[in-house]
Amino acid sequence: MDSKTKVIIAGAGIAGSVLAIFLKLKGYEPVVYEKIPEVTYAGLALLLSPNGLRVLNLIPGLLDKIRGLQEDKFTHTSTVPDDEGLLIEFDFSTLPAHAGFGLLRMYIVWGHQLVALDQHADHVEVAFVNGTKDAASFVVGCDGLHSDTRVSMFGREEAGYTGLSQTGGVSPIPEELKPEPRVACWYGDGAYMLALTMPDNQMSWAFTMPEPEEKETWRATDKERKEAFQACPWSQWPLGARELVHTAKKIYGLYGRPELSTWHKGRVILVGDAAHPTSPHLGRCANQAFEDIYHLVRLLVQHNTDAAPPPSDVLAKIFEEYCALRVPRTSRLVKEARAMGESNVVQGIEACKARNAALRAVWSNKQAVMAQVADMYLQPFVGQGEI
Structure with a gap:
């Protein structure tokens, strides 16, 4: 491996891309893998609320480049x-x-598909559909509702x-x-x-x-x-x-998806919709992913100060603190979003x-x-x- 701590991110959507920027700023070497072969249109638009904007504002100069309306x-x-x-x-x-x-309104334009994880004491090997492989100190699944990272960790679930x-x-x-x-x-x-x-x-x-x-x-x-x-x-x-x-x-x-009680296993962790997919009725999907990123990166900085390859016990502490903060909040918001959708369309x-x-x-x-x-x-x- 290179001297910098390599981190594999599965998914090049908005969560994976923002996480990669943060990790790069903090001294890590992120490599982002995306299963679709080229940039395409995905979704309609994105409403950035104060919690999401607060996180993005920590990336120097980024908000000035976001094209949107208040x-x-x-x-x-x-x-x-x-x-x-x-x-x-x-x-x-x-x-x-x-x-x-x-509240800032913006719109977004959007392969290596992860199929297997082989965990070791100090790294994770990742295999892709096209036969290629890679390895990193740890892996972050930012690959959305149909997360292949989640499937590789916890098995396939019905949506x-x-x-x-x-x-x-x-x-x-x-x-x-x-x-x-x-x-x-x-x-x-x-x-x-x-x-x-x-x-x-x-x-x-x-x-x-x-x-x-x-x-x-x-x-x-x-x-x-x-x-x-x-x-x-x-x-x-x-x-x-x-x-x-x-x-x-x-x-x-x-x-x-069925609710998870934890989002990590060994040296692999989930972020955003891969961990807590939600219906869009509260408009918090991307903003919750940004909250995830904020806390994951904050805990990495706190407990792995030199950005060196983290030992298993340090990584476990980071992941456990992250889940303790994020699982209860996102679980409540997922339930609230579904309830709001049902109440909006009463008959x-x-x-x-x-x-x-x-x-x-x-x-x-x-x-x-x-x-x-x-x-x-x-x-x-x-x-x-x-x-």
Whole structure:
């Protein structure tokens, strides 16, 4: 091995890439392996919240290079008969004063597929589908919901369909939603829509509804399915929703994995969706991966000060402290995200009216909402210091 401590990262998505930068800054030699053969489009957009931005800000100059928009305005609209119209409008422009950062909307563009791990006392050997092999002091699995690292550690598990599917796309901003960048939500009978402002006069949006299981993919749907979607009742929703719906491009199912009590085994650790995949209803997927990275790197710096190849006992201490911090928090957030998705798409007019009333009650106390949101974003860093 080289004089620097080599670390293999499985997965070149946003978590793996950010982790690699941090490890490089701290004196390690990360090597990132990605199973897809070339850069392609993945997903619709990414909302960076104060917790994620706090982590990214620790990489010198990075935030200055991120192209995005500050999201200050949230609007929630009901399409339910006899209870139509604006539920609440919330201004998040003061969030940076409470939590250090605001909400930044950005979009991302996205082989070596890991198939086996052979662990030794001081290193891990990794084998890939194409027959190549590599070795490193330790391995970090950042390879998402379908994590091959996780499979190699704990065996194959069935992904559990949540009962909800999403259709999403990117569209020009409707006139009704100009000129202020915003997060816009619509609530209907058995359906929910979220749209977020992007650069270049665009909005990304996602529509959630209960449906039979849909194959999980971000690839473009076929013409027949697209036309059927656009003919549904929500294609006539007000305040810009109808204009957005008519560019439906992508369909995928929302899946979860069985909860893990620990994310490490020997010299291998999981980060992000590989450890705690969550449905997107709280908008915390990437930001939770950044929290993972913050604590993993912080503990490496604390317990392995010279960035030398860590002995097994030191690495075990780092991984155990990391899991003790992160497993309880992410487990709670995964449950909260699924519960929010289910409550957003309740069916029946009376149930929808009850949901609307609950939303009005929760969001009406703006000071309490702001304090709760700021605490949620700051809590993972209290007393921890910088990396």
